[in-house]
Amino acid sequence: MSLLNGKRINGVTVRHDKNTKNAVTTPIPLPQRVTIPMQQHMGVPCKPLVEVGDRVLVGQKIGDTEHLFAAPVHSSVSGEVEALTEIVLPGGKRSQAVVIHADGKQEEFPHKTPTITTAQDFFTAVRRSGLVGLGGAGFPAHMKLAYKDVERLDTLVVNAAECEPYITSDYRTCIESAEDVFDGIEAVMHFLGLTHCFIGIEKNKPEAIEKLGKICKADSRIRVVPLPARYPQGAEKVLIYQTTGRTVRAGSLPADSGVMMQNVSSIAFLADYLRRGRPLIERFITVDGTAVERPGNYSVPVGTSIREVLEYCGGFEKATQILSGGPMMGSAVADPEMPVTKTCNALLAFTEPEDFALSATDCIRCGRCTAACPMGLRPGMLEDAYDKRDTAQLRALSVTLCVGCGSCSYVCPAGRPLSQKNVLAKDLLRKEGN
């Protein structure tokens, strides 16, 4: 913690392993079959709108729900619906899914470019596009916009930090579709009447900073903010504080402090969607790891099975551990047949797991976890409180503020499962009705 510059958010320095930095995003060959789950977002799962045997086109809506807190699901291939099944997603949740047999023609559904005048139209358009936070959280994008009194929102923060090791998909978006990013920002600021925008990018991506900086010079309201490359720079509250200086108070949403945050890829997709009206049906993901022969960035239709993607990149046979997402917050894949969903931004395959199974030894009270926690919590004490199931103490130590970035477990010399215990503690509090 350097005492010199202002209040510095805690964090850890992690090896970047950004070896797919210069890999241009290339599409993978069309899979024969896609399995599109109905729950690819945080919120209420969708219900399938098609029957077995129906013919669907690329970008046709195949699942929706009347609930606001959900994002509709579209087909990424043209073909015939083969089956309606149930699968277990990487995060462990069960969900219905539509299996579509691709006919190879990839016939596009007649998309209409949305006409938007008021904020309300913008909100319905974004919802129709099926866009979810592409940073990995999967929070339906329109929910962030749909703020009753939009006037209080004044700033847009674009998250291009991408602090997870290996992943370079956002970086590639900044390089390959910088114009889209600019147009997207302009659109969002126009429709929501925002006054200024900050783009947070870690210093280990100079080309992205330089490119976006050049393009965004056109609008003085937009500022590119280079940030120290410290994990978890991309965490919502951390990035908002580092770029705008505003502290999102405990228990409140960023919108309460007048800020809306969007992932840079979401903004880029939004710009494309506002032009062509084509919903979110493919994902630019990074494929990397010690088992992968051809690591790189690939655009993958939503629903393609993980095995297929890895086989194409030559990383399936030797893999003993496959991660969906980054090594810090990603989840391990148990069944390679599971599909790539909207929220997956990377697939990592390793010949053997990175961190040898550490047997947890006694805590030596070294304070590294407290120094690492960006939310200023005391993971060591949280673990004791959880072991004793002392919910009062858990609440007193504000475990609900934990963003699950994993920094504490990463630095713990005794290899104790600190961030995992926080997840359990939050469930315990939720079960008890916090």
Added chain:
Amino acid sequence: MKNREIFLRGLLKENPVLVMLLGTCPTLAVTTMALNGIGMGLATTFVLLGSNVVISLLKRVIPKEVRLPCYIVIIAGFVTLVGFLLERYLPALNQALGLFLSLITVNCIILGRAEMFASKNSVGKSALDALGMGFGFTLALFCMGAVRELIGAGTIFGIDITFGVLEPMLIFILPAGGFFVFGCLIALVNRLTKGRAAERRSQADGCAGCPAAGACGGCEEVAK
């Protein structure tokens, strides 16, 4: 409770110091030498015997409301009596015990036994209980004194047994050593009785009688 049972209970099963954790102040303070330990033990036994007998004699006379001050005065009386005797016949021991001789008055054991036993039982039984508890106390103090003197000064009852070879560890004479040896002795008792001592302390009646039952250390385990 047969008489023999009353006596033995005080000595081993419910040893006032090592099991019930009463009277810890003198146990730590005067046990720098085995001789002092025994001296203190016997003086306390004398006072305990005297007060138990007198209190069980007067148990009907003393009204409920003022029983505490009465007991305390009777005990103080006996303590002063012991003070006279020691001053006259054993000045060296009196010098060694010093202040702690008069602190026997506030020793929880005596007050506890008076409250719990003497005020409810016959004179004979009270006397036996007093002797049992008294000798239990002396035994505990003797152990403490012996260990501390042996390791701390290399002597036993004042006789040097280090033959110039072994060097005594002075710290056992100091207060720190007192705490340490006392802790180890209780641990040993816990180990020997395989934890029964700990439970017995928790449902012991000796503590309930002590007016400070609510907040005193030994009895906290009762409350737990």
Added chain:
Amino acid sequence: MEALIVSQSPHRHSGVTTPVIMRDVLIALIPALIASVVFFGPRALLVTAVTTASAIFFEYAYRRLMHRQQTVGDLSAAVTGVLLAFNLPVSIPLWIAVIGSFVAIVVVKQLFGGIGKNFANPAITARIVLMVSFAVHMTNWTEPFAYLHPQAEAVASATPLAVLAGSEGTLPSPLMLFLGNCGGCLGETSALALLLGGAYLLYKRVIRPHIPLAYLGTVALLTLPFGVERMATYLFSGGLAIGAIFMATDYTTSPITGKGKIIFGIGCGLLTVLIRQFGSYPEGVSFSILLMNLLVPYIDIWTAPRPFGLTRDKKKKEKTKTAVEGDQTPIRPLRDVLRPTAVLCVVVVLIAGALLATYRVTRVEEETGLTEALISELTELVPQGADWEELQPPASPENATITRCFGSSAGHVYEVVTKSYGGDLTLLVGITPEGVSGVSVTETSDTPGLGSKAADEGFLSQFAGRKGEITVAKNKATRDSDIVAVAGATISSRAVTTAVNAALAADSELGGDGE
């Protein structure tokens, strides 16, 4: 390919594990070890090996005996062993070093549950236990390079700290101190080697700079008024360097947050200067670190980090009052109160009366003046002295007070009270025309076994026959007016000498040879 390995996020670890940290600490201790061997010879290596081996053995045996997960692998026992060795003089008997390891590993650390559970720093506590138990062995320092000329009789030199605290000896220049060319414990003398090790630890981020800087900074600040040269001597002497860099920064026994570490460092600095300047133990570092260890729980509470985005009002814990329902006892009618108080008064009167009677019977004549016991003692001091009578005590010099004075045919005896190590010291000094005929200590409050040795016959017999001013020498009587002080109890020996000198002065003033 076989089933995939599934583990919970995060799936990556920094690689810094407890054994890695402890290995780095051991590496950081190597320069100091080399310096100790250079200055104090191969025995330094032997002592370190013994303490480390016994520390590891005790931890291994304890964990096995208690059927607990074996933790010898985390090398923390080895670190404690080496650190303990660095706190012992090189001439320490090996069995004492092993006792030190036992205390450090079993009593202070494992009994509390092993690494992370102990509240006191094992090596520091062990050093204090040894310092208190074997004061003589722990305070006999050998000169650096003394091992090069073994035939010369090992001269026990005073450490810079002892010289600072007033005992004779030349004060090495700060440079010499910095390099470590001075008396002291095995590993603590060479500040250069320790700072080297400290730099390594900072570089490997094993320790954070807060505690060493705060600690050394506070000591430097407090000793600056005595002049820069004196400050440097203060900083590089005694156990300050090893204490601030290796002992105070022990994870388990120091605060967790940066702010807490700074408070801890400042606290240690204050206490060290307080104890070194005023206390009777020359080395204040170990006591101050142990005392601050006790405050760590509170420091951790005061300097707890405030969770991100938690404003002040949310943080204030509402004080849950534990209500003790006050039972409103009704005012009882007078009669109920009267009877018990009456009985109480009767009991009190009875007891007082009984005591009054027994007191008369066992009254001990309280003679003032000369009891036979006192007379026999006086004749012991002044042989053939007869028909003693108490005289008016003469005026006493400023550093001692003469409380009583007895005259007899053959000489006088003065009862003198003077200030010593632990408090007041009362002596009886017998003086005849030929000079001091006998000295006996009636009451001493010095630490038993150390200061009290100044009351033994061996030491007191040296005064017999002396007439003029008597002086105290540390080990060998160089001048004929010298007497040799009791090893390790110079302060008490000096106190006895001042008392005897006071008696001699009073006697000469009383008019020559005491008729």
Added chain:
Amino acid sequence: MREMMIILVSAVLVDNFVLTKFMGICPFLGVSKKVDSAAGMGVAVTFVMVMATLCTYPVYTLLLVPFGLQYLNTVSFILIIALFVQLVEIILRRFVPPLYQALGIYLPLITTNCAVLGVTLLNITEEYTFAQSVVNALGAGIGFTIALLLFAGVRRRLEAANPPKPFSGMPITLISAAIVSLSFLGFSGVVENLFG
């Protein structure tokens, strides 16, 4: 004035009532589990010690000494303390209920507390003047409270420790007390030299 300071500081640091003179060990081991109960106990003991000295010293000098009844001091002191505590309890409960709620449960404990009787008797054996006795009582009380608070902090750490079965509970607490009293040794000699 210098004499007073020496008495006060030595009662607090060097011969601390609990850690070196071994008085008041029962409440020291019992009540120091929680920090606020330790503070409450400390304040209550200090209050009673000072008040007890105020009562017992005049009784001793004006009543017992003239009649040559010095040997009755133990009886009279313990009686005064017992009645005094009873009195305080009634007054507090009636007139200052909040203070009673804070200190109420500790008051009965103080009658059987070696430290309180010890202080009053010590004032006599050390032949202190009246002012010195009060200062000594105050120092003893503060020393007792400091030791109690310090130990309460240590016991918070003890809750996380897991000693072997026979050592859990009181034995490990006693060993921690040993280490705490060891650290107080560091202050020996500080008082005399500090005040010249």
